[in-house]
Amino acid sequence: MMKKVNIPRVVIAATQSSSGKTTVVTGILRALKNKGLNVQPYKVGPDYIDPSYHGMAAGRKGHNLDTWLVDESMINDLFVQESKEADIAIIEGVMGLYDGGKNGVSSTAQLAKKLNAPVILVINVQSMGDSAAAIALGFKLYDSDVNLSGVILNKLGSPTHKALIEEAMKKINVPVYGAIFRDDSVHMPERHLGLTPAGENNAREVIEKISEKIAQEVYLDEIIELAKTAPAIEVEEFEAENIKKDITIGIAQDKAFSFYYPASLAQLENLGAKLKFFSPLEDETIPDDVDALIFGGGFPEVFAQELMQNTSMIKSIRKANERKMPIYAECGGFMYLMQGIYDFEQRFYEMVGIIPAKAQMNKKLQTVGYVKAKILQDNILGKQNDEIKGHEFHFSTQIDTQDESFPWAFEFTKMRNNMKYKAGYAKDNIVSSYLHLHFLGSKQNAKYFVEQIRAYKKSLEMEEN
Structure with a gap:
């Protein structure tokens, strides 16, 4: 028997790797938790380390959504199962929004369409003006089946810089969900495989510092409202089996x-x-x-x-x-x-x-x-x-x-x-x-x-x- 489940959700994607999306997502997770929300984090793709930060920030285990490792037909079931009792699900993308295998297989875009979730695009706007709007428009038009709903501007240089790009975004009717100013003291610790796992460093302090900045510069209430626009997900209802652990x-x-x-x-x-x-x-x-x-x-x-x-x-x-x-x-x-x-x-x-x-x-x-x-x-x-x-x-x-x-x-x-x-x-x-x-x-x-x-x-x- 099929059932419909309402889970407010949003995908935070990026134009490319190293745009700052993991830092942004980790900060959003903690800031939402600090607002009293029960937040379920996800990571698109096979990465192990990002979910360790997600889990620490949200206070719930981070899970992966990977359409290669787990058959696409099972993704919605996994998502609904792990989102139980959550007020909102935040899904961090992998690489750039459309990056993956042939025809976008295993990409963030594919996952966003599968979950029917709105997408917010993180753009590193350092040394950029109106071109940021051109990038956003290109991403929006590239696949009309992807619900690209807005952007977060990352690494802004000044209030003037912010105003310039926000005005450009108005011209193309793309909402801005955050304007984050550059701060080189706020970053995640790294080593050869990427980020250092959260359990090995002063991750809690780093996460708290990031969340304070995000709470001031990302429009959390607007993100919550956007997440609520995601339609109900239809999944098959299963009765849990009581299996003896032998x-x-x-x-x-x-x-x-x-x-x-x-x-x-x-x-x-x-x-x-x-x-x-x-x-x-x-x-x-x-x-x-x-x-x-x-x-x-x-x-x-x-x-x-x-x-x-x-x-x-x-x-x-x-x-x-x-x-x-x-x-x-x-x-x-x-x-x-x-x-x-x-x-x-x-x-x-x-x-x-x-x-x-x-x-x-x-x-x-x-x-x-x-x-x-x-x-x-x-x-x-x-x-x-x-x-x-x-x-x-x-x-x-x-x-x-x-x-x-x-x-x-x-x-x-x-x-x-x-x-x-x-x-x-x-x-x-x-x-x-x-x-x-x-x-x-x-x-x-x-x-x-x-x-x-x-x-x-x-x-x-x-x-x-």
């Missing part, structure tokens, strides 16, 4: 490993898994009662010294591997399970060592983009030739794997150019690679993984009996 998965989560999609982990819970979080940095061992381990992405290269020194944790992971416990790892987790990591200065740090390879950090970004991953041999995620959608984003490379017998996990196909290459590692109980997947969008693989964990647990119980 397995436990240990999730590595700390400053070194923080790249997880909440909805992806929730899918494992929906299939009967209890999640138990632990820290490879701080804890002495993995939890005693887990039946499988997941190591997500993050920054093991930044915390390599601390990870290497936690030898009791490393030993406990090795013992779990000896027991053939199912272990799945992505990107940073993949690096941690290798023999070691060469950092940017070529210093070597010994890691867990259950994957016969090493990770080499590089000054330049090695790979970014969406991929299809074909499973090369039956493993804990699926059967040979099964395909999984995912994405890559990493500065490191997998080295010392020239042996012809190396058990590659996948054949990756880049969606950008169809280039194919072998990747990762899969043997017995381990699957690990640079692939970031979303279990909600890879439901069959999530189900298969959980079934493999159940089989492992049952085999242990039979041995004990």
Whole structure:
């Protein structure tokens, strides 16, 4: 049965990357929360770090809306589910409004149309006058199906500058929803993968400072009214199933490993898994009662010294591997399970060592983009030739794997150019690679993984009996 749900919502997009939209959105989220609103934040695309700021600013978990990782038909359901009890949903775009794959696939514009949400365009107007209006008009006319409802002017130089551009916007009938003056002291901390994750720095102070500025220079009440114009979303009504949680998965989560999609982990819970979080940095061992381990992405290269020194944790992971416990790892987790990591200065740090390879950090970004991953041999995620959608984003490379017998996990196909290459590692109980997947969008693989964990647990119980 279908139902209609009213969720006030607005997409904050930009003309291009580095326009300041993450700073603007984070400030808006906090400023709205400070006004007493229950705000649900979203990020278009696969980014892990921006949602960490969104969540801290809004006081609700930030979620990703990615039409490649999660089938487009499921986006509205995910959006409605995670927006429960929210007064307003704020959706931050990715790159420029129309940037994505062929025909705008996975772009902010595609997502805005899918959600039938009004769009506000952030424009960096530094060293610009009436041309800002020409840009806004071009974006408005490029796709009439996108409801581009107004702009936020960012990095204004003076009140005169503001008045000049506001007058130009009046000529093209594009409302202004904010006029933010340049302030170089207000910025988000960065490192090689983009922003530094919110949990690692004085993010709360930074967010509060940004929100104070946004509350003064962005027209929040007008944004709230615009969000209310979004029509009801129609979704299918499901009855929640009461599924017995009969397995436990240990999730590595700390400053070194923080790249997880909440909805992806929730899918494992929906299939009967209890999640138990632990820290490879701080804890002495993995939890005693887990039946499988997941190591997500993050920054093991930044915390390599601390990870290497936690030898009791490393030993406990090795013992779990000896027991053939199912272990799945992505990107940073993949690096941690290798023999070691060469950092940017070529210093070597010994890691867990259950994957016969090493990770080499590089000054330049090695790979970014969406991929299809074909499973090369039956493993804990699926059967040979099964395909999984995912994405890559990493500065490191997998080295010392020239042996012809190396058990590659996948054949990756880049969606950008169809280039194919072998990747990762899969043997017995381990699957690990640079692939970031979303279990909600890879439901069959999530189900298969959980079934493999159940089989492992049952085999242990039979041995004990």
